[in-house]
Amino acid sequence: MIRLGIVGMGNLGRGVQRAIAQNPDTELVAIFSRRAQPEQASATPPTLSLAHMERYKGQIDVMLLCGGSATDLPEQSPAVAELFNTVDSFDTHARIPEHFARVDNAARQHGHLCLISAGWDPGLFSLMRLLGQSTLPQGADYTFWGRGVSQGHSDAIRRISGVADAKQYTIPIDEALAQVRSGAQPTLSTAQKHTRECYVVPEPGADLSRIEQEIKQMPNYFADYHTTVHFVSAEELQAHHSGMPHGGMVLRTGTTSPGTKQRMEFGLQLDSNPEFTASVLVAYARAVARMAQEGQTGARTVFDIAPSLLAPLSAQELRQHLL
Amino acid sequence: MIRLGIVGMGNLGRGVQRAIAQNPDTELVAIFSRRAQPEQASATPPTLSLAHMERYKGQIDVMLLCGGSATDLPEQSPAVAELFNTVDSFDTHARIPEHFARVDNAARQHGHLCLISAGWDPGLFSLMRLLGQSTLPQGADYTFWGRGVSQGHSDAIRRISGVADAKQYTIPIDEALAQVRSGAQPTLSTAQKHTRECYVVPEPGADLSRIEQEIKQMPNYFADYHTTVHFVSAEELQAHHSGMPHGGMVLRTGTTSPGTKQRMEFGLQLDSNPEFTASVLVAYARAVARMAQEGQTGARTVFDIAPSLLAPLSAQELRQHLL
Numbered sequence: 253m254i255r256l257g258i259v260g261m262g263n264l265g266r267g268v269q270r271a272i273a274q275n276p277d278t279e280l281v282a283i284f285s286r287r288a289q290p291e292q293a294s295a296t297p298p299t300l301s302l303a304h305m306e307r308y309k310g311q312i313d314v315m316l317l318c319g320g321s322a323t324d325l326p327e328q329s330p331a332v333a334e335l336f337n338t339v340d341s342f343d344t345h346a347r348i349p350e351h352f353a354r355v356d357n358a359a360r361q362h363g364h365l366c367l368i369s370a371g372w373d374p375g376l377f378s379l380m381r382l383l384g385q386s387t388l389p390q391g392a393d394y395t396f397w398g399r400g401v402s403q404g405h406s407d408a409i410r411r412i413s414g415v416a417d418a419k420q421y422t423i424p425i426d427e428a429l430a431q432v433r434s435g436a437q438p439t440l441s442t443a444q445k446h447t448r449e450c451y452v453v454p455e456p457g458a459d460l461s462r463i464e465q466e467i468k469q470m471p472n473y474f475a476d477y478h479t480t481v482h483f484v485s486a487e488e489l490q491a492h493h494s495g496m497p498h499g500g501m502v503l504r505t506g507t508t509s510p511g512t513k514q515r516m517e518f519g520l521q522l523d524s525n526p527e528f529t530a531s532v533l534v535a536y537a538r539a540v541a542r543m544a545q546e547g548q549t550g551a552r553t554v555f556d557i558a559p560s561l562l563a564p565l566s567a568q569e570l571r572q573h574l575l
Numbered sequence: 576m577i578r579l580g581i582v583g584m585g586n587l588g589r590g591v592q593r594a595i596a597q598n599p600d601t602e603l604v605a606i607f608s609r610r611a612q613p614e615q616a617s618a619t620p621p622t623l624s625l626a627h628m629e630r631y632k633g634q635i636d637v638m639l640l641c642g643g644s645a646t647d648l649p650e651q652s653p654a655v656a657e658l659f660n661t662v663d664s665f666d667t668h669a670r671i672p673e674h675f676a677r678v679d680n681a682a683r684q685h686g687h688l689c690l691i692s693a694g695w696d697p698g699l700f701s702l703m704r705l706l707g708q709s710t711l712p713q714g715a716d717y718t719f720w721g722r723g724v725s726q727g728h729s730d731a732i733r734r735i736s737g738v739a740d741a742k743q744y745t746i747p748i749d750e751a752l753a754q755v756r757s758g759a760q761p762t763l764s765t766a767q768k769h770t771r772e773c774y775v776v777p778e779p780g781a782d783l784s785r786i787e788q789e790i791k792q793m794p795n796y797f798a799d800y801h802t803t804v805h806f807v808s809a810e811e812l813q814a815h816h817s818g819m820p821h822g823g824m825v826l827r828t829g830t831t832s833p834g835t836k837q838r839m840e841f842g843l844q845l846d847s848n849p850e851f852t853a854s855v856l857v858a859y860a861r862a863v864a865r866m867a868q869e870g871q872t873g874a875r876t877v878f879d880i881a882p883s884l885l886a887p888l889s890a891q892e893l894r895q896h897l898l
Contacts, residue, residue, distance in 0.1 A: 382886055
């Protein structure tokens with residue numbers, strides 16, 4: 253039985269709790285949350301404040317860090333790496349080398365094994381980019397995201413004055429996808445691959461055309477994209493846009509000899525982004541528990557994990573049933 | 576530089592030669608073939624008879640075994656494992672455990688590292704089945720093959736009396752694929768997922784309706800399938816059906832909580848099945864060379880290979896550019 257703990261009880265943390273329930277070889281020992289209430293300490297599993305983590309040393313094989321990449325994980329991942337083996341889903345691509353170095357340092361000094369940036373992107377999509385480049389060295393790869401809710405873009409809209417609430421969908425452009433699939437290897441910016449669709453609940457009396465302009469002109473987030481803005485009521489947002497669907501595709505097209513085209517395609521279509529991410533984290537926690545038991549320490553990424561370690565089956569069963 | 580050798584110079588072996596040329600960190604040292612001609616021994620690279628293999632001990636890091644699974648590999652893989660690290664593409668699913676055991680035994684006794692059953696199915700498709708089951712434990716997975724040429728089925732038609740030549744395409748059934756994508760988790764036999772399309776060149780004066788009946792009634796190969804038979808001239812077969820396209824899809828659908836559907840999909844569309852398989856073998860040969868250098872011995876499958884070992888980039892480059 254692999255004994256797991258959860259740090260952070262937002263959407264991802266709740267997803268991890270569900271994923272653990274789906275994996276009979278794992279059990280949830282304790283949850284750690286900034287918002288832990290005293291009466292939750294005696295529940296099964298208990299929810300405790302972060303300060304009580306240390307008391308669980310030796311009772312939790314892997315701690316799943318479910319905080320956000322902006323402020324939580326840069327602090328939590330190296331700190332918890334001093335006490336436990338960990339898995340996080342750090343997804344600020346540009347800061348991964350720095351995050352890796354800090355977690356690696358803490359993990360090595362304290363004899364733990366810590367996997368960073370698990371999930372689907374980074375995570376499974378990263379694996380697909382690697383498989384594509386390694387098996388089709390003469391080619392190009394493309395990542396499309398969506399149709400799905402971008403938390404960062406939704407938040408950016410909510411910060412505009414006069415906006416009560418908002419959801420933003422990132423949507424792949426069919427023509428761009430078709431061009432990629434043809435093997436033409438076009439050069440495409442993120443804006444040439446995606447449109448952005450915004451559902452905005454305005455505050456009473458707000459100037460809608462000013463809000464629309466502010467969204468469409470927002471640098472980095474929207475200015476380069478074909479963006480549509482729909483104003484809706486709070487009820488409509490709740491009824492039709494409260495889910496967290498997401499997904500996307502990684503494609504690699506290449507040639508193995510002149511004119512011989514080969515294409516690899518990986519796609520996810522997810523009703524719940526946090527629940528699927530959580531499911532991936534639990535599979536990687538299984539691998540971390542096994543590798544840590546072998547005495548491995550330091551930081552790792554999905555690139556370092558032999559696939560067999562993710563599955564509950566034995567090597568022999570895998571060869572017999574899945575190979 | 577990773578020094579490679581090829582055993583067997585059919586379509587797959589020629590594909591490996593092309594793949595090595597696309598990977599600047601690999602070089603082809605020698606080719607071994609039953610049909611080696613004396614004058615080829617002085618070419619660069621030399622083509623030599625199988626009996627000369629032993630002389631290359633210490634000069635080849637990994638030998639790529641490109642024979643067939645029916646008769647070549649069951650003999651060659653354990654035999655060559657006594658002399659070299661190897662990669663093969665053994666694809667008789669039912670006999671994999673036995674093949675693994677024989678190769679493992681030879682490899683351990685002689686201190687070599689040998690990967691069996693690399694390619695795309697078994698190979699990348701196996702990896703996808705494992706990723707799907709590990710990240711969506713409550714779900715079902717499906718493998719579709721095609722549209723592509725099945726060598727085994729083409730050969731079966733050619734053995735019918737009155738048939739001069741033939742090509743058989745395996746074709747996924749769109750309705751079955753749509754049903755799987757819906758998340759309904761249907762139970763589908765291989766015949767419920769695929770149709771079979773046959774292009775047959777008859778011998779002069781042959782009884783076409785007898786040939787068609789013999790094909791359609793052939794047990795295991797065609798009897799359970801919706802099969803169509805087209806009679807064509809040798810010229811037409813050559814002009815339109817001489818390629819070796821293939822591909823397929825692995826899908827996993829599951830739920831992470833009641834009613835929350837998640838879907839993973841991996842697809843290949845290949846102009847040349849042997850060239851892509853060869854490309855995969857060379858990427859795995861890179862991994863085998865690195866693991867052997869660490870002193871690992873015995874048999875392995877794609878499940879045992881950490882993805883980072885497949886890529887020519889360093890771990891740091893991978894984290895920076897692909898994660």
